Amino acid sequence: MSYKILEEYTQEYTEEIKDSYLSILHSVGENPERAGIVKTPERAAKAMQFLTQGYEMNPKEILLSAMFPEEYDDMVIVKDIELYSLCEHHMLPFFGKAHIAYIPNGHIVGLSKLPRIVDVFARRLQVQERLTHDILECINTTLEPKGVAVVIEAHHMCMMMRGVQKQNSATTTSGFRGEFQKSETRNEFLRLIGK
Ligand SMILES: Nc1nc2c(ncn2[C@@H]2O[C@H](COP(=O)(O)OP(=O)(O)OP(=O)(O)O)[C@@H](O)[C@H]2O)c(=O)[nH]1
Ligand SMILES: [Zn+2]
Numbered sequence: 001m002s003y004k005i006l007e008e009y010t011q012e013y014t015e016e017i018k019d020s021y022l023s024i025l026h027s028v029g030e031n032p033e034r035a036g037i038v039k040t041p042e043r044a045a046k047a048m049q050f051l052t053q054g055y056e057m058n059p060k061e062i063l064l065s066a067m068f069p070e071e072y073d074d075m076v077i078v079k080d081i082e083l084y085s086l087c088e089h090h091m092l093p094f095f096g097k098a099h100i101a102y103i104p105n106g107h108i109v110g111l112s113k114l115p116r117i118v119d120v121f122a123r124r125l126q127v128q129e130r131l132t133h134d135i136l137e138c139i140n141t142t143l144e145p146k147g148v149a150v151v152i153e154a155h156h157m158c159m160m161m162r163g164v165q166k167q168n169s170a171t172t173t174s175g176f177r178g179e180f181q182k183s184e185t186r187n188e189f190l191r192l193i194g195k
Helices: 009-028 040-051 058-063 113-122 128-143 185-193
Strands: 067-070 076-087 093-103 107-109 147-158 171-178
Touching: 009 040, 009 107, 009 185, 058 113, 058 128, 067 128, 076 113, 076 147, 076 185, 093 128, 093 185, 107 128, 113 128, 128 171, 147 185
Parallel strands: none
Antiparallel strands: 067 107, 076 093, 093 147, 147 171
16 A cells, blocks of 8 residues: 555665765764664664655545545544654754544544554655644645644754754644634534643
8 A cells, every 4th residue: 555654675775875974974073883773874874764754645536535425514523643854944852732623524434544644744855834734735635625724833953952942842833724723623623632
């Protein structure tokens, strides 16, 4: 299946990324021949392929693979979906939770597919704002629900480990389409996710 978690790595990419990490090890003053890190360029190359596997995946296909006709037309919420992504500015992690809601319009979607598409978009170089809209638009244009809402709360390592070095700040982004543009519906969603 196109959305299977990456278990096999492309030899060509592994070799290419490995060479780049070898060069980074040299540049930071490490000895790449040292026993402890002799395999590090290869490990890091595989880790980087894992963390960016979203480029190879088709999120619309994932949703389309499990859409079922159903008359339920109240709110469906999947909250507290953990996510790990890489900021496109520093290639350092940002991590947190996504909360997704939609109001079906003749079709429901397999619940697991929502966290799956979060992972597809998170496993690319991202900014939190675009990640939020990517998820929102994917659901809106594929499922064509009566409404969709996405809230992401995240911590950015580039603001913690370096730069401004703030340990307790969190960033919240949100997007609302359709029925969620009405304050009553939006407030019900925010109340149900505990905001
Ligand atoms: N809007 C947005 N900004 C982000 C995100 N992730 C990281 N950034 C910011 O991207 C900005 C890049 O700013 P620059 O001034 O070019 O980079 P920098 O000199 O490393 O900035 P500092 O982090 O302030 O040291 C920083 O302000 C980061 O905090 C994100 O998801 N969304
Ligand atoms: Zn950053």
